[in-house]
Amino acid sequence: MPLSDTTEHRPEVADATRTPLPTAVARFEIRHSRFLDPKGNAVRPLPDFARDRDQLVALYRGMVLARRFDAKAVALQRTGRLGTFASALGQEAVPVGIASAMRAEDLLLPSFREHGAQLWRGVSPVELFLYWGGDERGSNFAEAREDFPVCVPVGTHAPHAVGVALAFKLRREKRVAVCVFGDGATSKGDVAEALNVAGVSHLPVVFVINNNRWAISMPLAQQTAAETLAQKAIAAGIEGEQVDGNDVIAVREAMSRALTKARAGGGPHLIEALTYRLGDHTTADDAGRYRAGSEVSARWAEEPIARLRSHLVAQGLWGKADEEQLLAEITLTIERAAEAYLATAPQGPDAMFDFMYRNLPKDLAEQRQAAIELARE
Numbered sequence: 107m108p109l110s111d112t113t114e115h116r117p118e119v120a121d122a123t124r125t126p127l128p129t130a131v132a133r134f135e136i137r138h139s140r141f142l143d144p145k146g147n148a149v150r151p152l153p154d155f156a157r158d159r160d161q162l163v164a165l166y167r168g169m170v171l172a173r174r175f176d177a178k179a180v181a182l183q184r185t186g187r188l189g190t191f192a193s194a195l196g197q198e199a200v201p202v203g204i205a206s207a208m209r210a211e212d213l214l215l216p217s218f219r220e221h222g223a224q225l226w227r228g229v230s231p232v233e234l235f236l237y238w239g240g241d242e243r244g245s246n247f248a249e250a251r252e253d254f255p256v257c258v259p260v261g262t263h264a265p266h267a268v269g270v271a272l273a274f275k276l277r278r279e280k281r282v283a284v285c286v287f288g289d290g291a292t293s294k295g296d297v298a299e300a301l302n303v304a305g306v307s308h309l310p311v312v313f314v315i316n317n318n319r320w321a322i323s324m325p326l327a328q329q330t331a332a333e334t335l336a337q338k339a340i341a342a343g344i345e346g347e348q349v350d351g352n353d354v355i356a357v358r359e360a361m362s363r364a365l366t367k368a369r370a371g372g373g374p375h376l377i378e379a380l381t382y383r384l385g386d387h388t389t390a391d392d393a394g395r396y397r398a399g400s401e402v403s404a405r406w407a408e409e410p411i412a413r414l415r416s417h418l419v420a421q422g423l424w425g426k427a428d429e430e431q432l433l434a435e436i437t438l439t440i441e442r443a444a445e446a447y448l449a450t451a452p453q454g455p456d457a458m459f460d461f462m463y464r465n466l467p468k469d470l471a472e473q474r475q476a477a478i479e480l481a482r483e
């Protein structure tokens with residue numbers, strides 16, 4: 107007998123004496139975590155790794171390296187020696203927090219502001235300069251060989267990350283795919299589809315939203331009416347959480363939990379890291395045309411490098427001499443990398459065809475030939 111025919115399951119009519127039927131079928135909450143406030147004070151007990159000076163200094167070094175690379179890349183572009191470059195000024199804690207929690211065998215699918223993560227994983231600054239200089243060799247990493255190259259098309263690498271994670275699962279490899287994209291990318295169908303498939307197939311993939319509050323000139327408030335971007339995971343049946351993305355300890359801690367879960371077969375995870383883009387969108391942009399300088403100056407008080415340095419200094423773990431030594435070492439590394447990049451003879455126009463295809467389609471073979479002839483003229 108159909109349920110509706112039984113007395114018990116007839117639709118209820120208003121009867122104040124009976125317990126009302128439940129009117130909500132799902133509830134969710136988005137956790138937010140932070141360990142260090144903007145002044146570097148611990149707001150709750152720190153995780154174990156953050157009680158270890160060497161590990162904290164390594165995180166600090168990773169962020170300073172990223173910032174120095176960034177500044178040099180902008181300088182090279184401004185002097186006509188690099189292509190358009192996407193600075194990650196102020197966002198260094200996100201990629202460094204991510205990469206420091208990953209294992210070498212995991213796989214990074216970055217967007218275009220994650221050079222801090224790439225450098226941490228062994229991609230060399232020379233390779234990164236080559237990439238941004240338009241040289242195909244910049245995507246053929248000597249280390250971290252299976253990591254994906256920079257992805258400039260917004261969000262298109264999210265479905266790829268799902269494919270990578272599916273391969274890991276089918277091969278029974280205990281590896282995790284880590285896919286990073288911006289707040290703007292969360293409005294793309296690619297990202298929604300990737301989250302959905304990752305959830306349905308329970309895949310070992312961690313998505314990280316590098317939420318710098320802007321997508322070129324589009325502020326977050328116009329990007330979405332949702333209160334958080336982390337909650338976009340919920341509709342896909344995935345756990346989503348938010349972290350202070352200018353607190354490298356919080357990013358790393360959340361990442362570690364997500365990776366451990368994914369590695370153990372616990373499925374995907376989404377982390378929204380709240381940070382702020384202190385610079386222009388790219389070297390081809392002038393953010394002064396669409397955003398108030400006062401907004402940017404206020405955000406400088408929250409930036410991640412000074413925050414961790416304040417913490418280290420307050421704990422007596424870091425001093426002037428340490429800082430000078432670190433800056434000298436990193437400056438040398440970056441300057442040498444820039445020199446090596448500038449000394450690299452450029453590739454011919456055929457490289458972009460040969461790097462992409464094993465067997466060139468006929469029309470592209472014609473274009474390849476035309477490009478070679480044009481370059482000879």
Ligand SMILES: Cc1ncc(C[n+]2csc(CCOP(=O)(O)OP(=O)(O)O)c2C)c(N)n1
Pocket residue numbers: 219258259260261287288289290291292316318320321322383387
């Ligand atoms: C598919 C696609 N559409 C448009 C663009 C042009 N574009 C480059 S970056 C960007 C905004 C991205 O914003 P967000 O995802 O927040 O990343 P952010 O640049 O802030 O790191 C757009 C629209 C692109 N690169 N790819």
Ligand SMILES: [Mg+2]
Pocket residue numbers: 288289290316317318319320321322
């Ligand atoms: Mg953005």
